[in-house]
Amino acid sequence: KAGVTQTPRYLIKTRGQQVTLSCSPISGHRSVSWYQQTPGQGLQFLFEYFSETQRNKGNFPGRFSGRQFSNSRSEMNVSTLELGDSALYLCASSLGRGRITEAFFGQGTRLTVV
Amino acid sequence: TQLLEQSPQFLSIQEGENLTVYCNSSSVFSSLQWYRQEPGEGPVLLVTVVTGGEVKKLKRLTFQFGDARKDSSLHITAAQPGDTGLYLCAGPGGFKTIFGAGTRLFVKA
Secondary structure (H helix, E strand, O other), X not given: OOOOEEEOOEEEEOOOOOEEEEEEOOOOOXXXXXXXXXXXXXXXXXXXXXXXXXXXXXXXXXXXXXEEOOOOOEEEEEOXXXXXXXXXXXXXXXXXXXXXXXXXXXXOEEEEEO | OOOOEEEOXXXXXXXXXXXXXXXXXOOOOOOEEEEEEOOOOXXXXXXXXXXXXXXXXEOOEEEEEOOOOOEEEXXXXXXXHHHOEEEEEEEEEOOEXXXXXXXXXXXXX
């Protein structure tokens, strides 16, 4: 079955702009989580959506937002971009319930803010 | 707060050597996963361990879950350059997956 698809793979934006990233989870998976990864900080949790509801949120400013659609596809938006937002943004899908919570990642979107 | 601590942070070895990396917590986890991530790519799931004391093998990789389900180890036998990457352990924490900071492995030919 198809894996997790993230688009676009690469983005270059200017400070102050906004950006929307997209994630299509594995078919049947209802949970989508977003992570920011930078060389110095590792994987930082942004938020998790399950059946269109945000269940959990990390410690990021309100400029970072997301949503999930009825088909489980998710989007993440960052407004008023800052240089420090440059990172690899990863989306992970999982069943979202049960004792075993295996997450399957997309290839990520590399965002560069100049 | 559940935390996963991985050690060592960085490891550089010669091809053919053996190595072990560790993932420790003060909390009990119902399961732990190990991932490998190559530069510029998303992490790829290697294995999930569920039962205390469980040992799983994946070719030259051996994964062990501690008896108390608070720690796990990954042992690589006869490392190869293709094993180079960031190894992450992860476990469930509420409605999110908790990740360790990772062990960055570099295997020199």
